Amino acid sequence: MKNEAFGGAVDMEPSAPGSKTVPAGHPDAFTGKVFVFSGVLSSLYREQATDLVAGHGGRATKDVSGRSSFLVVGANCSRRKYDKAVEKNCKVIDEDGFLALIGASKPPAAAAAAAATQQQSQQQQSQQQKSQGQ
Numbered sequence: 207m208k209n210e211a212f213g214g215a216v217d218m219e220p221s222a223p224g225s226k227t228v229p230a231g232h233p234d235a236f237t238g239k240v241f242v243f244s245g246v247l248s249s250l251y252r253e254q255a256t257d258l259v260a261g262h263g264g265r266a267t268k269d270v271s272g273r274s275s276f277l278v279v280g281a282n283c284s285r286r287k288y289d290k291a292v293e294k295n296c297k298v299i300d301e302d303g304f305l306a307l308i309g310a311s312k313p314p315a316a317a318a319a320a321a322a323t324q325q326q327s328q329q330q331q332s333q334q335q336k337s338q339g340q
Contacts, residue, residue, distance in 0.1 A: 218246055218252070219246070219251075220246060220247055220248055220249050220250060220251060221246070221248050221281070222248050222249050223249060223250075223251065224249060225248070225249045226248070226249040226250075226301070226302075226305060227305075228250075228258065228305060228308065229305060229308050229309030230308075230309075230313045231262055231307075231308035231309060231310075231311040231312075231313060232262070232311040232312055232313055233261070233262060233263060233313075234262070234263040234311075235262040235263065235264075235307065235308060235310075235311030236259055236262040236263045236264025236307075237262075237263035237264065238263075238264075238275075239259075239263075239264040239265070239275040239276065240264065240265050240266075240267055240271075240273050240274045240275050240276075241255075241256075241259045241264055241265070241266045241267075241274075241275065241276050241277075241278060241304075242266070242267055242268065242269065242270050242274050242276070242277045242278070242287065242291070242296075243255055243256065243266065243277075243278045243280070244277060244278070244279050244280070244283040244284045244287040244288065245279050245280030245281050245282045245283035245284070246280045246281045246282055247278070247280040247301045248280065248281070248301055249301065250301065255278065255301075255304070258304075258308065262308060262311070269287070269290075270287050270290040270291045270294060270296055271294065272294050274291065274294060274296045275296065275297065276296065276297050276298075276299055276304070276307075277291035277296050277297070277298045277299070278299055278300065278301065278303070278304045279298060279299070279300055280300070280301060
């Protein structure tokens with residue numbers, strides 16, 4: 207598919223679709239966040255990327271504004287969007303950064319398992335301290 211905004215000269219297809227693993231993340235990882243995408247991502251189609259934002263509680267828009275949280279840039283990113291993001295103090299990240307944001311938020315099951323492991327560790331430390339104090 208060619209993008210008419212670039213005079214039809216730029217292919218809007220990812221160069222390596224599906225080549226990057228999309229990490230599991232918490233469904234509310236992007237709650238209150240607004241994402242704007244510009245350019246061609248290397249492994250995700252634009253629709254996939256916006257679906258990931260929505261699936262993690264965020265919102266994707268087409269234009270940068272004062273409410274935008276992140277501009278995710280790919281190949282042939284719009285200079286206008288980039289400049290506006292800088293002007294509005296919007297964080298500019300690439301596809302890897304976007305995927306890292308998802309991965310940094312633990313899915314509910316993983317978060318619960320991590321909390322349980324931490325609680326067990328604290329209990330063991332407490333028991334060791336008690337046995338050493340007797």
